[in-house]
Amino acid sequence: MEGLAIRASRPSFLCSLPGLGGNSQPRYGFLRLPAPSNAAENTKLVANSASFHPISAVNVSAQASLTADFPALSETKVKDERINGEEKPENIVWHESSICRCDRQQLLQQKGCVIWITGLSGSGKSTVACALSKALFERGKLTYTLDGDNVRHGLNRDLTFKAEDRTENIRRIGEVAKLFADVGVICIASLISPYRIDRAACRSLLPEGDFVEVFMDVPLSVCESRDPKGLYKLARAGKIKGFTGIDDPYEAPLNCEVVLKHTGDDDSCSPRQMAENIISYLQSKGYLEG
Structure with a gap:
C-alpha cells in the first residue's frame, strides 16, 4: 500500500477561496486480492462460497506497476477481477437512464x-x-x-x-x-x-x-x-x-x-x-x- 503515492492538486479551503489547480488526478479502484489459506476458517462466508477475497484499493491508472506492488496478482486475472475498471464480464451491461x-x-x-x-x-x-x-x-x-x-x-x-x-x-x-x-x-x-x-x-x-x-x-x-x-x-x-x-x-x-x-x-x-x-x-x- 505504501508504494502507491497520492498526488493531489486541489487546494485547501480555510476561510478564503484560493484558485483551483488543474492537474489531472490518478484513477483509483478496488481490487479483489487472494486471501490466505486460513481466511475461510476465520470469516463467515456466504453459503456454498468456496473462497473469500478481501478487497483492497489500488491505483488502476498505473497498470504496469500492479504486479510489482502486489506480486500475488501475477497469478490472478487482474482485469476480470477489477470492480470499477473499464473491463467487465460481457454479460454485465450498463443501462442508461432516460432522464439525464x-x-x-x-x-x-x-x-x-x-x-x-x-x-x-x-x-x-x-x-x-x-x-x-x-x-x-x-x-x-x-x-x-x-x-x-x-x-x-x-x-x-x-x-x-x-x-x-x-x-x-x-x-x-x-x-x-x-x-x-x-x-x-x-x-x-x-x-x-x-x-x-x-x-x-x-x-x-x-x-x-x-x-x-x-x-x-x-x-x-x-x-x-x-x-x-x-x-x-x-x-x-x-x-x-x-x-x-x-x-x-x-x-x-x-x-x-x-x-x-x-x-x-x-x-x-x-x-x-x-x-x-x-x-x-x-x-x-x-x-x-x-
Whole structure:
C-alpha cells in the first residue's frame, strides 16, 4: 500500500477561496486480492462460497506497476477481477437512464456532489454533518447523510474493523454516495476513512470536482479528551485493537478541498460556522444552483 503515492492538486479551503489547480488526478479502484489459506476458517462466508477475497484499493491508472506492488496478482486475472475498471464480464451491461443527470439537477435547482467528511473519532464529523445538512435544508437544498456508524447497522453490518473490511466499508459507502450524487442530491458522507488510498478510490468514482473532501483537523489530544463513546479509554486499556489514532494510523489528507481546524480553544469555530465554510465552498463552485 505504501508504494502507491497520492498526488493531489486541489487546494485547501480555510476561510478564503484560493484558485483551483488543474492537474489531472490518478484513477483509483478496488481490487479483489487472494486471501490466505486460513481466511475461510476465520470469516463467515456466504453459503456454498468456496473462497473469500478481501478487497483492497489500488491505483488502476498505473497498470504496469500492479504486479510489482502486489506480486500475488501475477497469478490472478487482474482485469476480470477489477470492480470499477473499464473491463467487465460481457454479460454485465450498463443501462442508461432516460432522464439525464442535468435534468434532475434542473428539477432540484442544485448539483449533486459528495461531501466526504474525514477525521479521527471524536473530531466532530457527525456534528458538522448534521449542522451542514440542516443549514442546506434551510436553504431549500436536498441532502442525505451517510453516517459511518449508521451504515454499519444495515448495509455494512457484516463487516469488521480489520483493514480489508474497512476498505470494503468505504467502497460500499462511496458507491452509494455516487448514486445519490447522480440523482442530484448533495450527499454528506461522515466517517473516519483513515486511509488516503481508500478515499482516493471513492473520489475516482465521481466526475472531476464532484468529490469534496473535508478534513476535520482536530488534534488527537482534543479528540481523546472528548471521547464521547468511551472508545479511546478502551483502546488505551488494550480492550479495543486496531483503533485509529492509537494503534492504527490515520492518514490526514495531503491536499483536500476544505480544512476545518479545531484546537479545543474557545476561539475555535462552532459546528454551524464550520458548516457555513463548507457551504461557501459549494456556492463558489456552483453546486447550490440548478
